[in-house]
Each structure stands twice: as structure tokens, then as C-alpha cells.
Amino acid sequence: MPGRDAGWTPPVHRAEHRDMSGSTILRDEVRRTLDTIGAAEIVVGIPSYNNARTIAHVVQAVTAGLAKYFPDHPAVLVNSDGGSTDGTPDIVAGAEFGEARAILVAQRSRAVHKVITAYQGVPGKGSAFRTVFEIAGRLGARACAVVDSDLRSITPEWLQLLIGPVLDEGFDYVSPLYARHKFDGTITNSIVYPLVRSLYGRRVRQPIGGDFGFSGRLAAHFLAHDVWHSDVARFGIDIWMTTTALVGDFRVCQSYLGAKIHDAKDPGAHLGTMLVQVTGSLFGQIEAHERHWLARTSSEAVPEFGFRYEVGLEPVPVDVGRMVRAFQQGVRDFAPLYEQFMDRDTARDLAALAAQPPETFHMPTDLWVRSVYGFALGHHQRRLNAEHLLGSLTPVYLGRTASWVNQAAAYGATEVEHELDKLCERFESLKPIFAKAWREGRMLS
Amino acid sequence: MIAVNLGSMWDPLLRFLERGENLLPVLLAIAVVLVTGLLLAWLAEAVLRWILRRLGFDRIARRPRVSDSLRRAGLRSQPSDLVGQLLRWVIVILTLLGALSILSAEATDAVIGAMVTYMPRLVAGLLLLVVGYAVSTFTGRSVLIWSVNARVQGARWLAGAVRLLVGVFFAALALENLGFGRDIALVVLAILLGGGVFAAALAYGLAGKELARQSLERMTREAHGEEHGTLSHL
Numbered sequence: 001m002p003g004r005d006a007g008w009t010p011p012v013h014r015a016e017h018r019d020m021s022g023s024t025i026l027r028d029e030v031r032r033t034l035d036t037i038g039a040a041e042i043v044v045g046i047p048s049y050n051n052a053r054t055i056a057h058v059v060q061a062v063t064a065g066l067a068k069y070f071p072d073h074p075a076v077l078v079n080s081d082g083g084s085t086d087g088t089p090d091i092v093a094g095a096e097f098g099e100a101r102a103i104l105v106a107q108r109s110r111a112v113h114k115v116i117t118a119y120q121g122v123p124g125k126g127s128a129f130r131t132v133f134e135i136a137g138r139l140g141a142r143a144c145a146v147v148d149s150d151l152r153s154i155t156p157e158w159l160q161l162l163i164g165p166v167l168d169e170g171f172d173y174v175s176p177l178y179a180r181h182k183f184d185g186t187i188t189n190s191i192v193y194p195l196v197r198s199l200y201g202r203r204v205r206q207p208i209g210g211d212f213g214f215s216g217r218l219a220a221h222f223l224a225h226d227v228w229h230s231d232v233a234r235f236g237i238d239i240w241m242t243t244t245a246l247v248g249d250f251r252v253c254q255s256y257l258g259a260k261i262h263d264a265k266d267p268g269a270h271l272g273t274m275l276v277q278v279t280g281s282l283f284g285q286i287e288a289h290e291r292h293w294l295a296r297t298s299s300e301a302v303p304e305f306g307f308r309y310e311v312g313l314e315p316v317p318v319d320v321g322r323m324v325r326a327f328q329q330g331v332r333d334f335a336p337l338y339e340q341f342m343d344r345d346t347a348r349d350l351a352a353l354a355a356q357p358p359e360t361f362h363m364p365t366d367l368w369v370r371s372v373y374g375f376a377l378g379h380h381q382r383r384l385n386a387e388h389l390l391g392s393l394t395p396v397y398l399g400r401t402a403s404w405v406n407q408a409a410a411y412g413a414t415e416v417e418h419e420l421d422k423l424c425e426r427f428e429s430l431k432p433i434f435a436k437a438w439r440e441g442r443m444l445s
Numbered sequence: 446m447i448a449v450n451l452g453s454m455w456d457p458l459l460r461f462l463e464r465g466e467n468l469l470p471v472l473l474a475i476a477v478v479l480v481t482g483l484l485l486a487w488l489a490e491a492v493l494r495w496i497l498r499r500l501g502f503d504r505i506a507r508r509p510r511v512s513d514s515l516r517r518a519g520l521r522s523q524p525s526d527l528v529g530q531l532l533r534w535v536i537v538i539l540t541l542l543g544a545l546s547i548l549s550a551e552a553t554d555a556v557i558g559a560m561v562t563y564m565p566r567l568v569a570g571l572l573l574l575v576v577g578y579a580v581s582t583f584t585g586r587s588v589l590i591w592s593v594n595a596r597v598q599g600a601r602w603l604a605g606a607v608r609l610l611v612g613v614f615f616a617a618l619a620l621e622n623l624g625f626g627r628d629i630a631l632v633v634l635a636i637l638l639g640g641g642v643f644a645a646a647l648a649y650g651l652a653g654k655e656l657a658r659q660s661l662e663r664m665t666r667e668a669h670g671e672e673h674g675t676l677s678h679l
Contacts, residue, residue, distance in 0.1 A: 187678045272594040391590035
């Protein structure tokens with residue numbers, strides 16, 4: 001899928017690309033730089049905050065990917081930084097893709113411009129992306145991509161896989177597909193993917209993957225929303241972009257990128273906080289788009305690009321006993337809270353499950369599905385303070401994860417996907433009950 | 446001598462009977478007012494409840510936001526029952542005031558005057574109690590969520606203690622505002638805060654030194670295990 005210049009002409013009279021409030025968040029020097037550049041067909045954004053250890057590799061992969069697959073397309077790399085103190089922007093400025101021959105590419109006919117700026121607005125990845133969207137609009141870009149700055153596994157091919165479907169096939173949104181360890185990405189596998197698939201009716205496997213491709217038209221659509229002072233600007237941008245693309249009139253596909261390996265994770269990133277942020281954003285989007293998903297009754301696959309292959313992933317040791325103990329304590333101590341938003345049968349079954357020993361711990365699929373739907377309903381109906389309600393999800397989630405680790409101990413990649421399909425099908429089967437309870441403002445029955 | 450004594454007894458008795466004769470209609474009037482008022486209160490409550498139920502008031506109040514507010518306030522009765530009870534108590538208080546006015550207009554004026562003077566402080570005190578209830582519940586739940594997710598043993602006790610402390614603090618504020626029991630509330634607060642915490646620290650650190658060490662080690666281990674866990678949840 002080589003990049004082709006499909007009739008793109010630099011925009012002559014570019015409108016000021018601004019958000020709904022009519023304001024711009026670009027600094028004066030950035031605007032001057034963009035005026036100098038003039039126009040670009042491709043914009044690649046890299047949000048960063050203290051990623052000095054990894055960002056050079058990401059920049060090298062991006063510039064190499066642009067050189068290898070889109071050598072004749074005017075391109076701009078945007079580093080939207082959150083005020084790093086470790087010299088991240090300097091590293092971006094100095095990073096090049098190195099010896100062209102080493103990656104079998106000819107010298108790029110056009111240089112990749114770099115725009116390095118500290119973003120303005122609410123601190124968070126969403127504000128960093130907003131800067132990228134605005135720059136893409138000002139340059140009249142046809143295709144954009146955003147990639148995380150802590151990636152260790154990004155290769156030049158990622159650029160082809162994220163941008164190619166937009167430039168060559170006319171897609172508006174490219175969601176990533178990764179090869180991951182069967183015990184990794186459990187929030188995505190157990191909550192986000194099943195809910196997105198069952199509610200929005202599209203099988204987008206990694207809705208919060210973090211690395212996306214999108215059209216200039218969709219970037220302008222993103223920018224037109226007034227969400228830049230909400231949680232979307234802070235931490236909910238990934239699920240917001242995916243759901244906005246799904247509910248809008250946009251063509252969505254996914255590309256297989258291979259393994260996703262991050263930098264060592266932030267020790268301050270507590271599971272409970274992460275879960276509150278992800279589920280809070282997800283439930284918020286479900287509320288915002290109820291008219292769209294309440295009408296849907298089934299799901300369909302989305303077009304897929306890339307060559308699938310299995311990657312050798314090291315075994316991950318998991319302490320199931322600790323998770324089960326957390327589950328047991330949680331369902332015991334949170335019982336009075338669960339009574340307030342969860343139906344009686346689900347609360348009773350969760351309490352009964354606490355008697356199981358870690359070695360044979362198993363949470364039935366239906367119980368997990370009902371629990372997730374119960375939390376979503378409780379959040380929607382404001383049955384409890386949102387922070388408290390979402391905070392009480394952690395033990396149930398750990399119970400589900402412990403159960404999955406026990407269940408999938410001997411599974412290969414195919415069996416893992418098969419089981420996840422079965423889980424999603426249960427989410428889809430129980431959706432009518434969930435939708436009914438949602439409409440009638442009551443608990444799951 | 447006996448005749449003299451009988452005469453001296455007879456006069457006060459006659460005076461008492463005369464007063465009783467004058468008082469009896471008043472007492473009867475009070476009784477009639479009280480009985481009528483209480484009957485009216487009961488009847489009004491029943492009628493209002495019936496009307497509200499016929500109008501579907503309970504169904505309206507089952508809407509999530511309304512029912513949530515009622516549940517958070519710890520009110521589990523039907524909304525129509527609550528409104529009915531409110532009306533009943535208003536009528537009972539008016540009946541008592543009416544009965545008092547039969548006995549003494551001055552006393553009624555004094556009671557009403559005192560109530561009017563005291564009302565702002567009473568309202569402020571009640572408001573403090575309501576705010577205290579909300580704040581203590583919120584704080585208690587926040588502590589519960591944090592401590593359970595941090596695997597702290599005895600999380601419910603900890604959350605309950607925090608909720609009690611916050612509740613007592615607001616109760617002390619309310620009592621001080623009402624102008625009585627100030628010292629008692631302050632002493633209770635001081636005992637709970639100072640004495641309770643000191644006693645718990647001593648009991649945990651000295652009597653249960655070994656237990657304290659083990660549980661702190663476990664907590665550290667568990668926390669460390671989570672933070673540096675091998676799973677990538679996202």
C-alpha cells in the first residue's frame with residue numbers, strides 16, 4: 001500500500017482552523033512557523049511529557065516511515081509537549097532517522113518539517129492532540145496520525161499502516177490492532193472493547209489504543225467540538241476520538257501494527273485511578289451518544305489492514321491470590337455501596353463468589369457482564385457519587401482479571417480471541433435488558 | 446374544736462371547688478381542642494396521603510434524582526407518607542398552641558415569641574446537621590474506597606471512625622449554634638480525636654507491635670506488588 005499523491009493540492013485560501021469558541025491555542029511562534037511551511041499533506045503528532053528516554057526512537061521511526069512510504073508527500077511532525085523538564089523537546093529537535101540506506105530508503109525528496117511546541121490549555125493528552133488537530137487544519141492536511149511517545153516497538157511500517165488507509169483507501173479513522181500478551185490490556189479486553197462493540201455495533205478491537213490515523217476532515221470535526229475543558233482534554237481523548245468517529249459519518253478501519261511495547265510504566269499510575277478515568281470517560285461517552293447506540297442491535301466487523309502474525313511474548317507472572325483477596329475484601333466492604341446501584345441478584349452472586357479459593361477462582365461471564373452494565377446504569381442514573389461508584393469497581397475488575405488468568409492459563413492467541421468473542425457476544429445478548437433499564441431509569445432486572 | 450377544724454377545712458375546699466368549677470370548662474375546652482386537633486391531624490394526614498397516591502406522587506418521586514436524594518438522606522418511607530407526616534405534625538403543633546392559648550394568652554404569646562426568636566438558630570442548627578450528614582457520609586465513603594483499594598485491613602472501621610468524627614464535629618457546631626451542650630460536644634470530640642487516636646496508636650504500636658509490623662509489611666508488599674505489577678491493564 002505505497003503512498004500515492006491522490007490529487008492533493010496545497011490549499012490556497014486556508015480558513016483559520018479554530019475550535020467552536022473561535023479561539024486558537026497555537027502560540028504566535030508556531031503560527032509563524034506554519035505560515036512559513038505553508039501546507040502539508042500529512043501531519044504526525046507525538047504528544048509528550050518527560051519522555052526523553054524513548055522519544056528519539058519514536059521520532060526516528062516516524063521520519064523513517066514518512067521517508068520510506070510517503071517520500072513525495074509534504075509532511076510535518078508535531079511534538080506537542082506538556083512542559084517536559086527532561087529535555088524531551090530538544091531530543092525531538094535533534095532526532096533524525098539516521099542512515100537512510102540502513103532502512104532501505106532513498107533520500108526523501110522533501111524534508112519533514114518539525115513543529116515543536118508546548119501545548120496550551122488544560123494539562124493532558126487531549127490538549128496535546130487539540131494542538132495537532134489545529135495544526136493539521138491550518139496546513140490543510142489530508143491525513144494525520146498520532147503515536148505515543150513512550151513506544152519502544154514502533155517501526156516505520158506503523159506510519160504506512162496508520163496513514164495509508166486514509167490516503168489510499170479513503171478511510172477517516174484508523175484504529176490500531178496490537179499483538180499483546182493474553183494477560184495484558186485487561187481493561188480494554190474486559191470492559192472497553194466489549195462495551196464499544198456491543199453498544200456502538202462496530203468491532204473496534206483497541207478503542208483506546210493510543211496510536212491512531214485519521215483524515216483531515218475528521219481532525220476538523222474533532223476540533224469543532226467544545227470538549228477542551230473537560231476530562232476529554234485531560235485523559236479521555238482516546239475513547240472520545242473513537243466514539244466520535246463511530247457515531248459520525250466516518251469510515252472506520254483498523255490496522256495490525258504488531259507488538260506494542262511501552263516504556264516501563266509510571267509507578268504513580270495507580271490501577272484504581274486508571275480504572276476511574278477510563279470507565280468514567282467511557283460511561284460519559286455512552287451517555288452522550290445514547291440515541292445512537294440504543295437503536296443498534298448487533299455488531300459488525302470493520303475493515304482490517306496489515307499482515308497478522310504472532311509475536312513471541314514473554315510469560316507474565318501474575319499474583320492471582322492478591323487479586324482474589326482484593327476482590328473478597330472489596331465485595332465485603334463495598335456491599336452497602338453496591339446495594340445502592342446494583343440489582344440484588346448481581347450483588348448477591350458477587351458476595352457468594354468471594355468464598356472461592358484463588359486456585360479455582362472463576363467469575364461466570366454473565367456475572368461480569370451484569371456487573372459492568374450495573375456500574376454503567378448506576379453512573380448514568382447518578383445513584384452514587386461518580387468517583388465513589390467508579391472507585392468501587394476496582395475489586396470486581398480484579399476478580400474478573402483473576403478469573404481470566406485462571407481460565408486462560410493454557411490458551412494460545414486464537415483461543416484468547418475466541419473467548420473474548422464469546423464475552424462480547426454475552427454483552428450483546430444482554431444489551432436489550434441493559435437498554436430497557438437505561439430507558440426506564442431503573443436497575444438491571 | 447372539731448367544728449372549728451371542719452370549718453377551716455370546708456372553706457378552702459369550697460374555694461377549690463369554686464375554682465375547679467371555673468377551671469373545668471377550660472379543661473374541657475382544652476381536651477376538646479386537643480382531641481379534635483389530633484383527630485384532624487390524623488384525618489388530614491390520611492386524606493393527603495390518599496390524594497397524593499391517587500395523583501401518582503410516589504411515582505414521580507421514584508425518578509432517579511428524587512429517589513437518590515431521599516435515599517441519601519436515609520429516608521426510606523414513601524414520599525406521600527413523608528408529606529402526610531409533615532402535615533400531621535404541623536397540625537399537632539398548631540393544636541398545642543391553640544390549647545395553650547385557652548389556658549393563657551400570655552403564655553401562648555411567650556411561647557410563640559420564643560419560637561420566633563429561636564427559629565433562625567434552630568434552622569441554622571438543622572442546616573448544620575444536614576450538611577454534617579452529607580459531608581460525613583461523603584468523607585466516610587471516600588476513605589472506604591481509598592482504603593479498600595489500598596488493601597487496608599479494617600477499612601470499614603476506618604471509614605466508620607472518620608464518618609463518626611466528622612459527624613460529631615458538625616453536631617458540636619450545631620449544638621453550639623443552638624446554645625446548649627457546647628461543652629459536652631467539645632469534650633466528646635476531644636475524647637474521640639485525642640484520646641481515641643492516642644489509645645488506638647498505643648494499642649496498635651505497643652500491645653500489637655508484632656501485628657503492626659506484619660500488617661505494615663503486608664500493606665507495603667501489596668502496594669509494591671500492585672504498583673510494579675507485571676500486568677499492563679490498558
